[in-house]
Amino acid sequence: MIRTLLVRGLLVGLLAGLIAGGFAFVFGEPRVDSAIALEEAAAAHHPAGTAEHSHDEEEAPVSRPGQKAGLFLATGLYGLAVGGIFALVFAGLRGRVGPRSDGKLGLAAAGTAFVAVILVPFLKYPANPPAVGDPETINSRTLLYVVMILVGLAATAIGVATARRVTAGPWARGVAAGVAFLVPVIAAWVLLPTVNEVPDGFPATLLWEFRLASLGTQLVFWAAFGVLFAWASDRAARPATVPV
Known part of the structure; x- marks a missing residue:
């Protein structure tokens, strides 16, 4: 059964990754191009920055056309990885938590994963386009983002455990699980440092369009x-029909 679920997760993840890649290509790549154009225009006003930028451009292993062509490869591989992990987690959840129907459990698990792994860290540390962010702080920013993912996963586990302990009706279990989930998430949002490295003069519209496209790509993938x-x-759960 685990092998069947793993194959299902890999195939579905690949297809969902390609669908999300199409969304990112249409809505995300134009914003990336606009941000790169702004970065190049800003560098053109500073001779040293221009020389440095030109050197970086020469050293870039993949050109922008190559990056666009590789977008679907990247999202496809992302889908394969996520699909494989999801299938293994799903196998552990079956019959233990959530709906008894595999279909409903799959929907619930995918929605929960989107909230815990994508939405929770995004609301604290949203994605930034090129020309936004200090390269020297990339390690610390990455660490903070990973911490928020772990917080989202831990909060989900706490919420599920709380719901299983509540003996009242479904509404009471849902409220208890929601509160138990939000407490650690809100605490992390408040206690973890804020990162704001948007340079002065960067268009706010472009920034939020990029962030919405980034979040939208993940939403499309998980949906x-x-x-x-x-x-x-x-x-797969339907009984096979034998022709008479």
């Missing part, structure tokens, strides 16, 4: 993944 995984699970 497509959840729906396709649920459909495949329900289809």
Whole structure:
């Protein structure tokens, strides 16, 4: 059964990754191009910056056309990785938590994963386009983002455990799980340092369009993944019909 779920997760993840890649290509790449154009225009006003930028451009291993062409490869590989991990986690959840139906459990698990792994860290540390962010702080920013992912996962586990302890009706369990989830998340949002490295004069519209496109790409991926995984699970659960 685990092998079947793993294959299902890999195939669905690949397809969802390609769908998300299409969204990112249409809505995200134009914002990246605009941000790069701003970065180049700013560097052109500083001779030293121009020389440094030109050197970086020469040293860039992949050109912008190559990056665009490789976008679908990247999102496809992302989908494969996520699909494999999701399938293994799903195998551990079946019959233990959530809905008994594999399809409903798949949808619930995909939605929960989006909230815990994507939305929670995004609301604290949203994605930034090129020309935004200090290269010297990339390690610390990455660490903070990973911490928020761990907080989201831990909060999810706390919420599920709390819901299982509540013996009242579904509404009471839902409220208890929601509160138990939000307490550590809000605490992390308040206690962890804020990162704001947006340079003066950077267009606010472009910044938020890029961030929305980034979040939208993940939303499209997890929505497509959840729906396709649920459909495949329900289809596999149907009894085979023998022609008479």
